[in-house]
Amino acid sequence: MAELTVARRYRLDPEAVRARLRRRRTLDLVRKGGRTLITFALGFLFLMPFIWMFATSLKIDPEVYRVPPTWLPRVVRWENYSEAMTYEPFGLYFVNTLKYGLSATVGAVLSSALCAYGFSRVQWKGRDTVFWVVLSTMMIPGQVRMIPLFLIFKRIGWLDTYLPLVIPSYLGSAYFIFMMRQFFMTIPTELSDAARIDGCSELGIFFRIILPLSRSALVVVGLFRFMDAWNDYMGPLIYLRDIDKYTVAMGLQHLRQYGQAASPEQYWPHLMAAASVVTVPIVIMYFFTQRTFVEGIALTGVKG
Amino acid sequence: MSSEARRELRKILQGLFFISPWIIGFQGFTIYPLVASAFYSFTRYDVLRPPKFVGFDNYGEILFRDPVFRQSLGNTIYFVFIGVPAAFLTAWLLANLLNTEVWGRSAWRTMFFLPSITPIVATVMVWMWIYNTQYGLINGWLIAQGIKVIPFLSSVKLSKPSLIIVQCWAQGSAIVLFLAALQDVPRRVYEAAIIDGASAFKRFWHITIPMCTPVILFVLLTGLIETFQSFSLPWLLTSGGPNNSTELYSVYLFRNAFAFFKMGYASALAWILFIIISLFSLAIFRSSARWVYYGGE
Numbered sequence: 377m378a379e380l381t382v383a384r385r386y387r388l389d390p391e392a393v394r395a396r397l398r399r400r401r402t403l404d405l406v407r408k409g410g411r412t413l414i415t416f417a418l419g420f421l422f423l424m425p426f427i428w429m430f431a432t433s434l435k436i437d438p439e440v441y442r443v444p445p446t447w448l449p450r451v452v453r454w455e456n457y458s459e460a461m462t463y464e465p466f467g468l469y470f471v472n473t474l475k476y477g478l479s480a481t482v483g484a485v486l487s488s489a490l491c492a493y494g495f496s497r498v499q500w501k502g503r504d505t506v507f508w509v510v511l512s513t514m515m516i517p518g519q520v521r522m523i524p525l526f527l528i529f530k531r532i533g534w535l536d537t538y539l540p541l542v543i544p545s546y547l548g549s550a551y552f553i554f555m556m557r558q559f560f561m562t563i564p565t566e567l568s569d570a571a572r573i574d575g576c577s578e579l580g581i582f583f584r585i586i587l588p589l590s591r592s593a594l595v596v597v598g599l600f601r602f603m604d605a606w607n608d609y610m611g612p613l614i615y616l617r618d619i620d621k622y623t624v625a626m627g628l629q630h631l632r633q634y635g636q637a638a639s640p641e642q643y644w645p646h647l648m649a650a651a652s653v654v655t656v657p658i659v660i661m662y663f664f665t666q667r668t669f670v671e672g673i674a675l676t677g678v679k680g
Numbered sequence: 681m682s683s684e685a686r687r688e689l690r691k692i693l694q695g696l697f698f699i700s701p702w703i704i705g706f707q708g709f710t711i712y713p714l715v716a717s718a719f720y721s722f723t724r725y726d727v728l729r730p731p732k733f734v735g736f737d738n739y740g741e742i743l744f745r746d747p748v749f750r751q752s753l754g755n756t757i758y759f760v761f762i763g764v765p766a767a768f769l770t771a772w773l774l775a776n777l778l779n780t781e782v783w784g785r786s787a788w789r790t791m792f793f794l795p796s797i798t799p800i801v802a803t804v805m806v807w808m809w810i811y812n813t814q815y816g817l818i819n820g821w822l823i824a825q826g827i828k829v830i831p832f833l834s835s836v837k838l839s840k841p842s843l844i845i846v847q848c849w850a851q852g853s854a855i856v857l858f859l860a861a862l863q864d865v866p867r868r869v870y871e872a873a874i875i876d877g878a879s880a881f882k883r884f885w886h887i888t889i890p891m892c893t894p895v896i897l898f899v900l901l902t903g904l905i906e907t908f909q910s911f912s913l914p915w916l917l918t919s920g921g922p923n924n925s926t927e928l929y930s931v932y933l934f935r936n937a938f939a940f941f942k943m944g945y946a947s948a949l950a951w952i953l954f955i956i957i958s959l960f961s962l963a964i965f966r967s968s969a970r971w972v973y974y975g976g977e
Contacts, residue, residue, distance in 0.1 A: 412782045418774065419788050422795065422849060428817050429806045441815045444824035487701040494698025500691040510702065513710050517909050517957055519933050519950040523943055524716035525709065527727070547705025578694055607799040609912050614938065628801045629916065644809060651802035658797050666790060670856050 429655075433457065433648035437641040453645070460631070460646040461653065463638050468620060469627035476538050476623060477605035483545035484552055484601035485594050491548045492556030493582050497568055507557070514550045526614060536617045541608070545601065552597045559593040560586060595668050599661070606658055624654045721948035726941045738948035749949070751924050752932040753956075755840065756908060759928060760960075763844040764903045771851040771899070775858030776888070789859070796852030804916040807846050808833070833918055836925040843913060843926060854899050861895035862888065893972040901964055908957050929953055 380390050427447070432440065433456055435449040461467070495507045529540040563586060571581045587594070609625045616622060622630065628650050636643045681689075696703070721738055723731035742749050778789050795803070810817045811832035819829045832842040865888060873883050889896075911930040914920065920927035920935070933953070937946035 408781050408783070411777065411780050412784070415777055415782045415784075415788050418777070419791050422792055424817070425803075425806045425810060425849070426794070428810060429802075432809065443815065443820045445815065445817055445820040487705075491699045491702040494695045498691060498695045498698060500695035501688060502692070503695055506699070510706075513706070515905065515958070515961065516710070516714070517905075517950065517954050519909060519930055520717050520947075520954050521709065521713035523720065523937050523947055523950065524713035526937075527716075527943070528708075528712070530727075544705060544709055546701065547709065548699070548702030553702060578698075582698075603797060607797070609800050609916070625799055625801045628799070628805065632801075632805060644815075647805050648809065651805045655798050655802045658799065659794060662794070662797055663790070670860075 429648045430652055433645055433652050435645050440641075440644050456642060456645040456649045457653065459639070459642070460635075460649040463635060463646065464627050464631050464650075465620075466624065466627055466650065466653070469622050469624045472538075472621060473606055473623040473625075476541060476608075477602045479538075479542045480545040480605045481598045481602045483542060483547075484549060485598050487546050487548045488552035488556045488597055489587065489590070489594060490582070491553045492560055493586060495553065496557045496560040497563075497581070497586060498578060510550050510553060514554075522614070529615065535615060536621065537615070538621070540615045541605075541611045552601070555597060556590070556593060559590060563589055592668060592671065595665070596671065599665055599668060603658060603661075628654050717947045717950055720944050721951050723944040725943040727943060728941075731944065734944070738945050739952070742945070742948055742952065748924060748927065748932055752927045752929045755925065755927060756910075756929040758840055759844065759910065760904060760907045762840075763847055764900065764907050766844055767848050767851050767854065767903060768896075768900060770848040771854035772858055772896070774851075775855045775862060776884075778855070779859060779862045789855075792855055793852035795850040798850070800912045801916060803846065803850065804913065808917060811842060834922055836923050839918055839922060839925045843917065846913060846917070847907075854903070857895055857899060858892065861892045865891045890973045894974060897964075897968050897972050901961060904960060904964065905957055908953065908960075 380393065384390065431447055431449060434452045434454065435446075435456075436451050436453045439446060439449055439451070495503060495510070525540070529535060534540050567585055567589075568581050571585055576584070606623075607625065608623070609629070612623045612626050616626065619630070628647075631650050632647055635646055639646065720731060722733060722735060724734050724738075725731035774792055778785060778792070782788065811819075813819050813829050813831055813834065814823075816832075818832075822829055830838065832838050869887055869891070870883060873887055878886070909930050910928055911934060914926045914928045914931050915934065918926040920931050929949070930953075933946050933949045936942045936949060
């Protein structure tokens with residue numbers, strides 16, 4: 377072993393060296409075990425709400441109100457799920473939310489890529505000043521724009537539709553433009569230059585060269601926008617009135633406000649079941665796209 | 681026009697073409713609302729009747745005669761200046777822990793991120809149930825032990841801390857950002873420090889933290905801005921109660937606009953918020969010159 381050759385060269389006792397190495401390795405292992413323990417403890421603490429949510433969703437009446445609370449339901453009641461999903465038309469809510477999410481996602485991906493191209497792959501005078509303006513709009517609190525926007529949409533008759541929530545995605549969002557711009561800037565300019573020399577138009581370069589190379593960044597934008605739509609509460613709260621148009625987020629809140637009348641004893645299990653069902657699609661989506669998520673967040677925060 | 685200038689013009693037109701969606705959006709959804717809300721803030725407008733100009737009345741009433749304004753501002757400042765550092769510390773310490781060698785590390789990184797992607801309505805529901813004073817996860821156990829119950833959401837003193845706990849639970853994206861920054865610190869620097877005999881704590885204090893200050897600034901600044909505007913959590917969990925102890929600024933603003941239909945008043949509130957956020961952001965940014973180290977890549 378290398379350590380023993382070194383030991384012999386410097387005239388150290390090889391046994392002592394071996395013992396020191398062994399002690400060092402066990403100490404490292406103990407430290408690693410300690411950190412793992414802490415991580416497990418904290419991780420369990422963080423997971424507790426999810427476990428509790430799922431456990432409660434399967435309980436039956438008396439056990440829900442047992443003191444001290446139990447972790448595993450003694451009797452598992454799967455009907456809580458079917459009941460919760462039918463008290464409110466959650467099937468309809470899911471379809472609504474999916475339509476909202478998909479249309480907003482398409483808009484966000486297209487418009488942010490197009491605008492980001494203009495801010496990164498075309499050299500034009502004043503470009504960076506305008507980009508600074510784009511960035512500064514991110515600092516305006518939503519509340520300042522909220523009221524006039526609501527009034528505009530009311531005047532043009534877009535209330536109680538999804539248009540106020542979806543159309544803005546097609547007109548560029550500073551956050552996503554920023555993200556795509558940072559990514560586009562990492563693509564070598566030689567590629568664009570070569571295409572231009574060959575006579576390709578800017579739009580051609582955009583569609584045929586830059587977009588195909590940006591698949592991962594585009595997926596990030598799409599994912600984030602879809603997730604925002606799924607989890608969005610304030611937007612639908614302001615613009616939607618008709619209960620048939622509700623998203624899952626609003627449906628869940630509606631169940632919380634009116635579910636007690638329908639079934640007082642199973643109220644909490646029903647709520648937890650509905651909450652689980654609303655959360656699960658996002659979690660599944662996340663598990664399949666983990667790496668992209670993490671890269672996406674790092675893209676904006678660290679490189680920006 | 682010279683061919684040089686013609687090429688410049690062509691490039692500008694091309695640029696403008698590509699960013700045209702943003703230009704349309706900017707005019708309709710940023711410029712116009714900004715100007716309009718400033719205008720509305722000087723009016724009394726209940727949507728049913730046309731806006732009535734009242735000069736600085738709204739601002740005067742907000743600043744000098746509205747106790748709820750003062751309360752909501754106080755609540756929000758508490759929330760920001762205790763909640764943001766708390767959330768930051770949670771995310772920072774967790775990120776450092778997850779950056780060391782731990783068994784099951786990648787699985788745990790996933791787990792800690794989950795709360796931040798959960799829909800806010802679901803999050804609120806679970807925590808409402810956890811905090812429940814009779815059957816909740818914590819109090820149910822306390823009752824069984826014969827200990828006095830903790831009124832998380834019904835006590836004026838505990839309501840804001842309870843909200844802050846929920847917020848710390850959902851710091852997933854900050855954790856991810858910190859992890860990325862931590863991994864960007866060159867190993868050579870640590871190795872040099874170890875050779876010079878620096879302890880783990882000294883390495884953490886003199887290497888890790890300084891090298892991550894750019895991202896720390898980003899997280900703190902965006903945390904400040906977002907927390908000042910925090911709406912969904914207090915609205916859904918406690919709807920401003922008990923006794924207005926969680927009536928945060930955005931909640932009060934929303935209420936004025938969509939419950940009381942005082943659009944002019946709410947617009948004035950919005951602009952005051954804008955000014956406050958800008959001042960604090962500027963202060964933090966100015967101070968950053970002193971403590972942020974841009975080592976450069």
